[in-house]
Amino acid sequence: MRPADHLATAASAGATHRLGRRRGPRVGANTLWRSGMSSIPSLLRDRIAATPDAEAYRVPAGDGWTSLSWREVDERVRGLALGLAELGAGPGTRVSILCSTRLEWILCDLAVLATGAATTTIYPSNTAAESAFVITDSGSTIVIAENDDQVAKLASVRKELPDVTHVIVIDGSPGEDGWVITLDSVSRDAAASGRDYDAMVDAIAQDDLATLIYTSGTTGRPKGVELTHDNWLYTGQAVRELDLISPDDLHFLWLPLSHSFGKLLEVVMIDLGVPTVIDGRLDKIAENLGVVRPTLMAAAPRIFEKIHNTVVANMHREGGLKLRIFAWARATGLRVSRARQRGAELPITMRAEYALADRLVFAKLRERFGGRIRLFISGAAPLSQDIAEFFDAAGLTIYEGYGLTESSAGSFLNRPESVKFGTVGPPFPGTEVRIADDGEILIGGRGIMRGYHGLPEETAAALQDGWLHTGDIGEVDEAGRLRITDRKKELIKTSGGKYVAPTYLEGRIKAACPYASHVFVHGDRRNYVTALITLDMDVAGPWARAESLPDDPEKLREHPRMREEVRKAIDQVNAGEASYATVKKFAILAADFAVETGELTPSLKIKRKVVEERNAEVLDSFYT
Template identity: 80%
Template structure:
């Protein structure tokens, strides 16, 4: 197989009438077969080719997760061009940087709002010949066309000839790293990079044609893009709806068997469940606590591979009927596995879901490694690890603990940045910037980001993301935790509240509903302090959190404190809340 469009063509030939995608509609959900997808991609590809898309060119997509994103991407690739992805949350200036740096000549935009964003920086986009809008109106000056008009253009171009001309090492995708530090870099990923990753997932036989995959992840992110290619390769039907506020409703309606998510989604589900039970109190709370403890004992035994005593199995059966079955029903009752990536999954939360029969398979990869490099397997899950390498991926731990990756999934390089490429791909290995180790079974354990490790003024190293995850898991009312202390004499924390979860509790406790008032209330501080003390109890003294502050406003993508993949931008948080952080160290610990 030489390209993603060739993969699609083979899928259409193999199962033309099987369901490919399911999308929201006025009637509920509407399905497209693989044959339908092929016809729409062909028409759109010919239209894009008529506008100048072809080998050596780039087309940017500025759109949320929806069917048209997938069809446009496949059409762009079919012309021999490469897709440049832009998050719809990006500002006009950020979008202009990606468009110009990538050398894009066409932009496909979701709606008139995104077109207006591009209009505001049009003078900075001299190479853009056309903007194609999905939901919007054309412009009199001809700069803006509609997607519908594009797909009906008459052309004699030969679609199959375009696809046949694509080579496996041709550029397929430019994804700009979200940049927790510094300016984003364009990661060059070839058709072969994606084909390798999809083939590796197929080889572990995790997913089958009988599955229904629910996709809401940003397709601008490498994780979402990998899932897109995997499902074409295996022939799995995918229901697509990128609206975050519809995830819970869609799960209940669609009843999918596979769904991938960032850890923040699992944290939110966990915290909502725990907070609701705590608020109800009484017998329900006691039953839940017993069921959770029983289920986690079973999960830990499964992870160790030891036999589960008969009495424990009987207890677990009762816990399942009373508690866990109801939780599974919230997700449609058919989930076989969740897949977690893009950030570390807290071990406690992983074990809670596993106890409930909703196993999360945590994986690991970088944009620079086509998103998928490691994944836990269903028969050997070990929470706290990201599993063994996918077939064909090699790993080495450097002397300083840095994780090095090799294999066909590794990027071609950073676009237009030869020095950065040489540094990151030195010695024939991808230098991930993450610190980790391999366990006795070859599963990877990630300690932290190399550049994010905190070194206290006493010379001790502290892994911030580990502490952040533990504290969030210990207090259901928290949205984000930010650990601070680099070159300081002790560790401190900023925490934000998840108001959707905390507001019902606050009302029940007759506490202020206003975040500014609530964060200062002794009862709220007591809840956070209880979680901090719980986590501190099993940490070395230098790694314990000595002071914390509750912020009135959560970290968001819009305020610049989170990346579009929901990772905390550490420098941005430090700059925005510098006065609060500095005040931690004005007095004694």
């Protein structure tokens, strides 16, 4: 059933579904609570006591890697926490972190929390004005900045930051007036503080504020989501109860720690004692996977789309026998994947064919990821079912999950024993889900936020009757697995009164066209559906050169061969849709959507209003 077809089914569900070994709580209940565990710093302290000499983090160092044990993490965090406390961090205060994903982000976050203060996260891609808004709205008095470039950003808006007493730079130089100091100096001066680190940690309560994460603002003014220590402790305990991850795993972390998904992974790995390889450089992901050979990695769907499209495009460029073998192996793998999902017994001939396909194609693909991947987890945006089935066929099953910043990032996750592509799985243990009469997904449980910072009316609207109103539309199947059909505010209603789920179509088109980077489906209050396509030049460029086509995106987008490739993909997707949900016209844009240019949020979601406004002339031309 297509999303557009089963909206009515979702809307009529109206029931509360629970899964897990315990009955899920209403908001604020204390199931899954571990005695004596009141905060993230106390969780860290317990981890250090349990496995002091085990590897905690592995980071790039020169041409290789270096590791820190949990004991060494303890030394670094204690020194930073005492130094931050001397600078004024403590209960009721906020410290902003403006930094990419790296070891120091985690150490600083843990140190801030140990003082009793709360961490406010800022994406390094945020502009000076955006950073100033988050810092002032959160009431942060200290900012930790990654380097001199980020310090310069803050200096340009210093007049708007009267309450900021210090900027602490990780890689950079101190300022002459004392406003900018180095991270090394914070730790160095801590020894003489005379403060008691353990007393600070013992004073933190489970309901104290731990994190302020500002929503990405796809629909307006960013809101600061208040998440407590208990919110985060719940996610770690829930993942522990799922029994999917063990200390024997090796976790590769590249996701933005400014995003709630990255923060969830930080806490979960401390809870479980899993060593984490940290490198936030996106251009190093593929190389790092082959070198560090992790068993566990979480990612946004865009990463899996990129991998899929690169593999498919390379095979098409090779052509000949290699392409025929790849196409046969893929078809064989998809038959096996779909049979497994149905729970069907595989005939001996199918098993033999799959073994050959695995040896010729899939084993080589797995080796590109280090050959040890056991868990791929996808979140932050919808994952195309076509992409999920391709990876499953290759023996690299992606377990899709779902959550919001307002629910501490993790609320649902597919399980190995009951994975169903196109769903985000059952709720975490201790989480409740309910489908409202209009199809909106409502969530309850310990992971739900305290509220929006300084916004009581918005908080009341989001937390009605003790349930978080997600703004997403969905349904729960007979096995308790949640299917997301679309954003409540993003559903397209054509002028004929038909509802269309744009993100569903966008994901399918991207999976069908390896040269597409982003797809934007349009048609609200229009008489038919249209689309804007951007090109992934890392994939389309090599193909164009091999075909003797121009590899300049402005020229390539207008070339008949390029339009033919996109048209074939759209026709393929249209063939499976009701007529009102088919894409009738499309345009290929010269420039890709990007965070830096404002069309994408830092978590790589399309800012739909921005795209519509910037491409209004093109969109309007579809309907003249």
